[in-house]
Amino acid sequence: MRIIFGDTLVRLGGRNNDIVVLTADVAKPTNTNKFAETYPDRFLNVGISEQDMVGIAAGLALSGKVPVVAVFASFLMRAWEQIRNTVARADLNVKMVGTHAGLTSADDGSSHQALEDVAVMRVIPRMTVVVPGDRQEIAEATEAIVEHRGPAYLRLGRDEEPKLFEGENVFKLGRAVTVRDGYDVAVFSNGAVTSEVLAAASRSKVSTKVVHVPTVKPLDRDAIVAAARATGVVVCAEEHSVIGGLGGAIAEVLSTEYPVYIRRIGTEDVFGESGSHSDLLRKHGLTADHIGAVLEEVQRRRAHCS
Amino acid sequence: MSRAVERTELLQLNEVLMLKDKIRSIRRSILDTVNLGGGHLGSSLSCLEIIATLYFLKMRHNPYRPDWEDRDRFILSKGHAAPALYAVLAELKYFPKEELATLRKFNSRLQGHPDLRTPGIDAPSGSLGQGLSIGIGMALAARMRGKRYRVYVLMGDGECDEGQVWESVMMAAHLELKNLVLIIDRNGWQLDGRTEEIKKKVPLMGRLRSFGWEAYTINGHSVEKILEALDYADHSDLPTAIIAHTTKGKGISFLEDTNQGHKVRLDADQYLAALKELDKV
Numbered sequence: 105m106r107i108i109f110g111d112t113l114v115r116l117g118g119r120n121n122d123i124v125v126l127t128a129d130v131a132k133p134t135n136t137n138k139f140a141e142t143y144p145d146r147f148l149n150v151g152i153s154e155q156d157m158v159g160i161a162a163g164l165a166l167s168g169k170v171p172v173v174a175v176f177a178s179f180l181m182r183a184w185e186q187i188r189n190t191v192a193r194a195d196l197n198v199k200m201v202g203t204h205a206g207l208t209s210a211d212d213g214s215s216h217q218a219l220e221d222v223a224v225m226r227v228i229p230r231m232t233v234v235v236p237g238d239r240q241e242i243a244e245a246t247e248a249i250v251e252h253r254g255p256a257y258l259r260l261g262r263d264e265e266p267k268l269f270e271g272e273n274v275f276k277l278g279r280a281v282t283v284r285d286g287y288d289v290a291v292f293s294n295g296a297v298t299s300e301v302l303a304a305a306s307r308s309k310v311s312t313k314v315v316h317v318p319t320v321k322p323l324d325r326d327a328i329v330a331a332a333r334a335t336g337v338v339v340c341a342e343e344h345s346v347i348g349g350l351g352g353a354i355a356e357v358l359s360t361e362y363p364v365y366i367r368r369i370g371t372e373d374v375f376g377e378s379g380s381h382s383d384l385l386r387k388h389g390l391t392a393d394h395i396g397a398v399l400e401e402v403q404r405r406r407a408h409c410s
Numbered sequence: 411m412s413r414a415v416e417r418t419e420l421l422q423l424n425e426v427l428m429l430k431d432k433i434r435s436i437r438r439s440i441l442d443t444v445n446l447g448g449g450h451l452g453s454s455l456s457c458l459e460i461i462a463t464l465y466f467l468k469m470r471h472n473p474y475r476p477d478w479e480d481r482d483r484f485i486l487s488k489g490h491a492a493p494a495l496y497a498v499l500a501e502l503k504y505f506p507k508e509e510l511a512t513l514r515k516f517n518s519r520l521q522g523h524p525d526l527r528t529p530g531i532d533a534p535s536g537s538l539g540q541g542l543s544i545g546i547g548m549a550l551a552a553r554m555r556g557k558r559y560r561v562y563v564l565m566g567d568g569e570c571d572e573g574q575v576w577e578s579v580m581m582a583a584h585l586e587l588k589n590l591v592l593i594i595d596r597n598g599w600q601l602d603g604r605t606e607e608i609k610k611k612v613p614l615m616g617r618l619r620s621f622g623w624e625a626y627t628i629n630g631h632s633v634e635k636i637l638e639a640l641d642y643a644d645h646s647d648l649p650t651a652i653i654a655h656t657t658k659g660k661g662i663s664f665l666e667d668t669n670q671g672h673k674v675r676l677d678a679d680q681y682l683a684a685l686k687e688l689d690k691v
């Protein structure tokens with residue numbers, strides 16, 4: 105995901121001279137080093153100083169530039185107050201990219217795993233929050249947030265994503281897409297988790313509608329309400345805490361617009377730990393097997409209710 | 411020189427020699443640990459002598475009572491050098507050496523970055539730039555409780571980029587925390603390159619002194635020099651910073667003073683070559 109992100113930045117940099125890329129001593133891991141090599145005069149590595157980096161980006165934005173900052177998601181959160189008070193309050197055109205999000209830092213352990221970032225970014229007024237699911241979508245989402253005017257957060261995970269979409273024009277800011285139709289249960293997911301959900305759905309006896317929701321904010325309310333209406337029960341799955349992320353956002357919308365039973369899959373109010381990414385996904389129920397089991401459970405509940 | 415002084419000097423000489431021996435085997439154990447579990451090899455090798463000297467010759471601590479109230483504290487602010495700290499703690503029997511093989515593995519007590527679940531770890535780290543603040547809290551608590559324990563914080567030179575570092579440097583001087591010692595692993599590298607190319611640190615000593623600290627520079631691979639500096643700090647009326655000049659990847663020639671080893675798992679050939687070198691010394 106980081107590779108396609110880095111390549112996309114270079115492509116966008118060729119089109120728009122105002123794009124400035126900033127990082128905080130993680131040019132290599134975020135793949136912004138390609139941009140640095142191509143446009144050295146529009147790149148700034150501030151050293152290990154995430155807060156300063158966001159402040160500098162704010163100043164660049166106030167001067168007509170389009171700054172894109174990219175660091176590990178967990179360390180971007182160190183600048184949360186700068187993001188809230190300077191960037192968002194003034195509606196500044198700063199693009200923030202958090203890499204190694206979710207459990208993808210795996211063996212580095214909990215300090216490097218961002219499981220709260222969607223929640224704390226989403227709560228900030230004016231913030232756009234995007235969690236793309238495959239390479240094509242990352243490329244298009246990167247372009248979309250750069251073209252969008254205003255603060256935006258792009259959340260990226262590991263490199264070797266499965267392919268979710270064929271062709272182009274797969275991403276539109278604020279749009280959720282139904283990637284599989286079904287009538288028993290609707291699953292909302294984003295990031296790489298959508299691929300696991302699809303795998304679960306294709307193996308399951310439960311007729312499952314899978315709605316990929318790459319834009320957590322602004323949320324595609326119509327699509328979410330329509331899916332909930334069509335199935336009557338909902339599952340949300342994401343590589344994030346069950347508190348405040350996509351599941352939280354969907355619960356907020358449905359609680360008033362179409363109250364239904366909602367089951368959220370994600371980390372259950374706990375920190376991560378060291379381990380392989382697949383060990384950690386298994387532990388937190390983010391595998392096709394576990395999602396499949398949840399589908400059946402939720403289906404039984406549905407039969408009960410109706 | 412009196413006989414007594416001569417005796418203690420001899421004893422110390424002996425201890426230093428023994429520690430140097432131990433460091434050789436710990437270096438080897440770091441290589442093996444990282445080879446199995448992954449992690450920041452180069453960053454661990456540069457600060458081994460510092461951590462080992464602290465734990466073997468300087469700090470008052472008790473491996474059988476990791477939570478002993480009066481122990482001196484150590485904070486690995488550059489938490490990614492955890493393999494070095496774990497290897498030293500294992501050598502001291504804070505936990506069985508066999509456990510080193512579980513580094514970074516699922517369900518291990520040895521997390522990728524320091525975590526309180528590991529016996530002997532005094533503070534969590536992994537996010538850079540936070541250890542000195544924690545150290546101030548501990549040093550302040552010692553003062554409040556009338557305790558004599560001292561607090562040692564080990565930081566990377568790249569880590570000095572963080573604003574929080576300078577907030578706490580300023581605060582420690584303001585509080586005149588003479589029971590607080592900061593050691594900077596000055597290996598000249600950070601993740602993306604040479605420290606002076608990413609963001610200038612020079613004059614590091616001048617900056618620390620101008621903030622009101624006692625500061626000096628030593629060879630960070632010399633046990634004698636490290637010990638001397640730490641002893642000297644015992645008598646300072648100010649918080650003390652020791653800028654320890656080191657070599658990233660120390661001991662493995664093809665990693666030395668490069669950033670190749672920042673975070674690396676060696677391939678089979680490299681591993682064998684490294685083994686050979688470490689066994690030869």
Ligand SMILES: Cc1ncc(C[n+]2csc(CCOP(=O)(O)OP(=O)(O)O)c2C)c(N)n1
Pocket residue numbers: 128129130152179450452453456488490536537538539565566567568569570595597599600601658672
């Ligand atoms: C707040 C924060 N930002 C970024 C990182 C990622 N990171 C890990 S090690 C490192 C470089 C550290 O350089 P230095 O302090 O000089 O230590 P060295 O490895 O060179 O000994 C970076 C940027 C981090 N761990 N924490």
